Amino acid sequence: MKYEKSFLLSLYRTMLTIRFSEESFIAPLLDGTVRCPVHLTSGEEAIAAGISALLTPEDKVFGNHRSHGHFLAKGGSVAGLIGEVFCKEAGCSHGRGGSMHLIAPEVGFLGAAPIVAGTISLAMGAALAHKIQGSDAVAVTYFGDGAAGEGVLYEAMNFASIQNLPLIFVCENNFYATHMPIRETRKKDTIYESSLPFGIEAVREDGNDVLKVYEAARRAVELCRNGKGPFFLEFMTYRLRGHVGPDDNIQGNHTDIRPPDEVAEWRKKDPITRFRKYLLETDAVEQKDIDVIDLDVEKEVAAAHQLVRESDVPNVKELNSYVFKKTVA
Amino acid sequence: MSSKKRLLNYALAINEALSQSMAADDSVFLIGQGLKSPWYVGQTCTGLLKDFGEQRIMDTPVSENAVTGAAVGASIAGMKGIVVHPRVDFMLYGLDPVINQAANWYYMNGGKASVPVVIWGIINRGGEQGAQHSQAIHSLFAHIPGLKVVMPATPYDAKGLMAAAINDPDPVVFMDDRWLYGIEDYVPEELYEVEIGRAAVSRKGDNITIVASSYVAYEAMRAADQLKKEGINVEVVDLRTIKPLDKNTILQSAAKTGKLLVVDGGWQSFGVSAEIAALAAEHIFSDLDMPVKRLALPDIPAPASQHLEKGYYIHCDTIKSVVLEMLD
Numbered sequence: 306m307k308y309e310k311s312f313l314l315s316l317y318r319t320m321l322t323i324r325f326s327e328e329s330f331i332a333p334l335l336d337g338t339v340r341c342p343v344h345l346t347s348g349e350e351a352i353a354a355g356i357s358a359l360l361t362p363e364d365k366v367f368g369n370h371r372s373h374g375h376f377l378a379k380g381g382s383v384a385g386l387i388g389e390v391f392c393k394e395a396g397c398s399h400g401r402g403g404s405m406h407l408i409a410p411e412v413g414f415l416g417a418a419p420i421v422a423g424t425i426s427l428a429m430g431a432a433l434a435h436k437i438q439g440s441d442a443v444a445v446t447y448f449g450d451g452a453a454g455e456g457v458l459y460e461a462m463n464f465a466s467i468q469n470l471p472l473i474f475v476c477e478n479n480f481y482a483t484h485m486p487i488r489e490t491r492k493k494d495t496i497y498e499s500s501l502p503f504g505i506e507a508v509r510e511d512g513n514d515v516l517k518v519y520e521a522a523r524r525a526v527e528l529c530r531n532g533k534g535p536f537f538l539e540f541m542t543y544r545l546r547g548h549v550g551p552d553d554n555i556q557g558n559h560t561d562i563r564p565p566d567e568v569a570e571w572r573k574k575d576p577i578t579r580f581r582k583y584l585l586e587t588d589a590v591e592q593k594d595i596d597v598i599d600l601d602v603e604k605e606v607a608a609a610h611q612l613v614r615e616s617d618v619p620n621v622k623e624l625n626s627y628v629f630k631k632t633v634a
Numbered sequence: 635m636s637s638k639k640r641l642l643n644y645a646l647a648i649n650e651a652l653s654q655s656m657a658a659d660d661s662v663f664l665i666g667q668g669l670k671s672p673w674y675v676g677q678t679c680t681g682l683l684k685d686f687g688e689q690r691i692m693d694t695p696v697s698e699n700a701v702t703g704a705a706v707g708a709s710i711a712g713m714k715g716i717v718v719h720p721r722v723d724f725m726l727y728g729l730d731p732v733i734n735q736a737a738n739w740y741y742m743n744g745g746k747a748s749v750p751v752v753i754w755g756i757i758n759r760g761g762e763q764g765a766q767h768s769q770a771i772h773s774l775f776a777h778i779p780g781l782k783v784v785m786p787a788t789p790y791d792a793k794g795l796m797a798a799a800i801n802d803p804d805p806v807v808f809m810d811d812r813w814l815y816g817i818e819d820y821v822p823e824e825l826y827e828v829e830i831g832r833a834a835v836s837r838k839g840d841n842i843t844i845v846a847s848s849y850v851a852y853e854a855m856r857a858a859d860q861l862k863k864e865g866i867n868v869e870v871v872d873l874r875t876i877k878p879l880d881k882n883t884i885l886q887s888a889a890k891t892g893k894l895l896v897v898d899g900g901w902q903s904f905g906v907s908a909e910i911a912a913l914a915a916e917h918i919f920s921d922l923d924m925p926v927k928r929l930a931l932p933d934i935p936a937p938a939s940q941h942l943e944k945g946y947y948i949h950c951d952t953i954k955s956v957v958l959e960m961l962d
Contacts, residue, residue, distance in 0.1 A: 365711055399744030408743040415710050416743055420734050426700045427735060430707020430715070437663055437689050437713065444711075457730075460700035467695070627741045628779055630748040630803040633831030633878050 308516070312358070313589050316515050318598050319354040320577050323347075323374040325606045326383055330390060331551050339390055341403035344371040344419075348513075348545035351576035352477055353378035355518030356445060359526045360413070363442040365431035367424040368417030370405050371477075371544075375447050380412030384609040388616060395616035401627060421482075422448055422455035425474070429461045432472035432534070443471040443529040451482025453496045462503040462535070471529035473522070474500065474537040477512060483548045484562055497539035505537050512540025513576040516583075543571035640823055645677040645815040647789035651796035652678070652716070654825040656686050659714065662800055663690040665705050666718035666754070667698070674720035675756070676815045702728030702753065706736045706805075709751035714800055722755040722809070723766045736805040737780035748803045752796075757811040757848075757899070759936060760943060768936035772847075773898075773905035775807045776877040782806045782830055783876040787851035789819040791874050794828030802830060811849040811899070833880035835887060839867030842957055843887040845910055846897040847873040850948050854897055857953040868957060876906060881913055888914055889921035893960055895929060897953060902930035929956050 327347045333339040346353075349371075357378035360366070368375040373386055381397060389396030390404045398406050405419040415431060418424050428446030435442045452458055453476065465472045476496050480487050487494050497507040506528070510521040518540060525536035545568075546552055584590045642650065656662045668674025670683060670693045683691045694701045698719065705715035719725035725732075736749045753775075759768035776783045782804055786792040792810060799806035836851070837858040846854040851872040858868035869887050873880065888894040894914050898907040907928040914926050929948060937946055 367707070397744070398742060398746065401744045402742040406742040408746045410747050415707075415747060416739065418735060418742075420730060423703075423730055423734055424707075426703020426731060427707030427710060429700065430704040430709070430713075431711035433665075433704050434708040434711040434713045437708075457699045457703065460695075460697035461703070463695060464697055464700050464704065468692075627743075627745040629782070630740055630745070633829075 308589070310590055313584060314594060314598060316354050316358060316519070317580060317584065317595070318602065319357065319378050320350040320515065320580065321598060321602045322383065322605070323350040323353065323377050324577055325602050326377060326386060327373060327546070329387070329606050329610060334551055341390065341392055342549050343390060343404045344549050345546040345551070346371050346374040346544070348571065348575060349477055349479065349542045350374050351515035351518050351580070352475065352512045352540045352542060353447070355515045356475065356522045358519055359522055360445070361442070362411070362413045363440065365413050365415050365428065365442065365444045366447070367415055367428040367431070367445070368407065368447050369421070369424060369449065370417070370419035371449070372407055372417035372447065373404070376407040376409060376414050376417065379409065379414040381407060381409035381414050383605055384612050385409065387609045388613045391613050392619070393613055393616045394619050395613050400619040422452035422457050425452065425458055425461045429465050429470060429472050432465065432470040433468065435471055436468065441530045443473060443526055443534070445473045445475055447475045447477060449482065450476065450478040450480065450487050450496060451485070452476070453499065454482070454490060459499070462500050462505055462537070465535040466503045466505050469532060470535050471532070472535040473525045473529060474535060476537070476539040477542055478539055479542050479544050481548065481563065497537055500537035505535055507537035507539065509539040509541065512542035513574045513579065515576060515580050543574070545572065545575065639820045641818045642789055642821040643677070643816055643818045644789045644792050644810070646680070647793040647821045648678045648796050648810065649680055649682070650821070651793040651800070651825070652682060653685065655797055655800045656682070656690060658825060661712065662714045662716070663692065663708070664716045664718065665692040665694060665701060666720070667694050667696060667701070668720045669693040669718065675718060676812065698724055698727035699730065703731035703735070706731045706749055706751050709749050710739065710747050714750050716752040716754055716800060718754040718756070720756050721758045721767055722771055723769050725753070725755050732775070732781070732805070732807070733778050737778045740804065741780055749805045750803045751805050752799045752808050753805065754808045757809060760813065760947065762938045762940055762943065764938040765935035770809070770900040770931070772807070772809050772876050773900050776906065780805065781877065783809065784830060784874065785809045785848040785876055786874060787814065787848050787872050789817060789821050791828050791834070793821055794826050795830065795874065797825055798827035798830050801827065806830065809848065813849045814852060817852065828874065831875050831878045831880060833883040834872045834874055835869060835883065836872040837868060837870035839869040840891055841867045842893040842895060842960060843869045843871060843891045844895045844897055844953065844957070845871045845873065845884050845888075847876060847906070848899055850897045850899045853948060853950045854953055856950040857957065860950070861954060861957060866957065866961065879909070884910060885913065885918050889918045892921060892923040894922060894926045895956060895960060896926065897948060898930040899948065900931060901933050902928055903933050905930060924960065927956060927960055929953065
């Protein structure tokens with residue numbers, strides 16, 4: 306499989322933008338400058354990057370509690386993300402949402418919400434809208450392995466299937482639902498197979514290999530664009546940070562219950578390190594191409610932090626803005 | 635525009651609002667369980683499938699949570715979805731998309747995306763259907779910031795409020811009552827809206843104010859008509875919209891008559907009647923001749939036996955006797 310150099314570098318840039326943005330929150334989380342709950346996606350960047358490379362702004366994406374990467378990969382702005390994590394007016398949700406409520410309708414990222422599995426049906430609604438409108442756009446719902454315990458996933462698979470909706474179910478299986486290892490929550494760990502009785506084609510793939518993600522998603526997107534959805538993708542991955550916060554389950558304390566050996570093993574499979582190595586070893590790109598992007602992204606994230614630092618906090622006099630779009634006079 | 639007066643029943647008034655709104659705007663669609671069956675939805679959906687097809691009139695599997703979420707999600711994505719729950723009791727399975735998602739979406743996203751969805755729940759009580767086929771939970775929705783709640787009592791308002799709910803940019807919970815479906819009234823043939831957030835003074839009077847909504851407003855109007863023959867002038871404020879509540883109309887009427895009876899078809903504790911009594915106590919206490927009186931469902935699950943139902947539900951006669959007690 307031969308890919309254009311510019312395409313490969315754009316995948317690399319997307320993943321790196323997510324990683325640098327995420328890691329830029331570590332210091333402010335530890336010193337308390339960032340107060341809202343932050344679910345970092347470091348280690349899982351390849352999934353959003355690979356999928357979004359296939360999407361247009363017409364395609365709709367709904368995220369979850371861990372959606373910084375989904376937002377950025379779909380085209381959400383770095384400053385919009387950082388501003389929202391700091392709950393500033395410059396945030397994409399003007400400081401009303403925080404880290405868990407990111408939105409960029411102009412690029413088709415229609416929102417994120419932390420109620421586990423709560424946005425699956427919303428993405429299904431977007432797919433339904435596309436079908437009614439006769440558009441060939443698709444909808445993507447991102448959820449974790451924990452969401453496989455929620456009934457609405459199965460309701461949605463059934464409904465999407467009987468309606469042939471252009472909906473791509475993307476399960477990012479990182480083996481833990483907060484603290485809970487998947488082996489304690491299910492008899493069988495093959496979540497993707499849950500879609501088979503509903504007549505939905507499903508694939509499980511290495512979620513830390515961006516090109517494998519891209520190829521799996523390409524088939525899903527093609528089928529959905531041609532009225533042959535839905536499709537179920539399960540990507541195996543691992544978070545390099547805690548469920549919430551830098552490296553733990555309670556911000557500020559080191560309470561990660563995952564075995565250190567396991568964490569170390571997955572560190573070796575870091576999707577960005579792997580992709581960089583692949584690009585260089587196959588001579589697809591040169592070191593200087595990588596260096597340019599590394600420096601560029603570092604500057605972009607730093608500039609976004611600067612912009613957010615200088616931006617206003619939300620005005621308490623506007624506490625009641627945005628309750629209703631249409632208020633009674 | 636027709637100037638001829640035309641009688642239409644409540645269910646068909648809703649049907650006309652749906653049909654005309656869908657004809658006027660391609661982005662309107664209806665989804666829910668039982669759309670093909672009058673047993674579920676009465677006459678409200680008559681002819682819609684034939685006129686608008688299965689893409690826009692979607693009868694669904696029994697999956698309230700996903701189906702409600704689909705209507706919400708489609709509405710975030712540019713459509714105007716209407717999701718119907720033919721019995722309110724079953725929509726409890728679909729509360730997450732309503733309360734967590736739709737109600738909060740506009741606020742928590744800083745005004746970037748509103749949710750022009752209609753959550754339509756039909757209260758379907760009586761007939762010995764028991765506790766899980768009879769519940770009126772409008773107070774629960776009215777408690778939630780970000781939701782609007784409407785409860786029409788007349789065919790005219792049923793049509794106008796459904797049309798307004800469909801075109802409102804915010805999520806609207808539309809609750810109607812099967813007991814009202816057969817009531818006839820003059821309903822204009824053209825499409826019109828009744829403004830959300832405005833109560834109606836449906837009977838003028840100066841002896842006492844009754845505030846009510848939906849079927850108990852209808853019963854209150856009957857009570858007022860009967861009491862008028864006895865020389866008692868009851869002012870009936872039909873809320874029409876539960877939230878946002880039209881405080882001015884309620885308080886002005888109660889301050890004028892000095893006597894306030896609040897009637898509600900939901901349970902008494904922590905409900906609409908409590909809210910209105912509290913508003914009166916806060917704002918017009920000194921204008922009242924006597925304490926506010928409430929008449930609502932007792933804090934008891936709906937019984938099945940018709941003999942128990944008689945003691946449970948509020949009818950015109952109950953309202954009349956409470957009014958007479960208050961004026962005694």
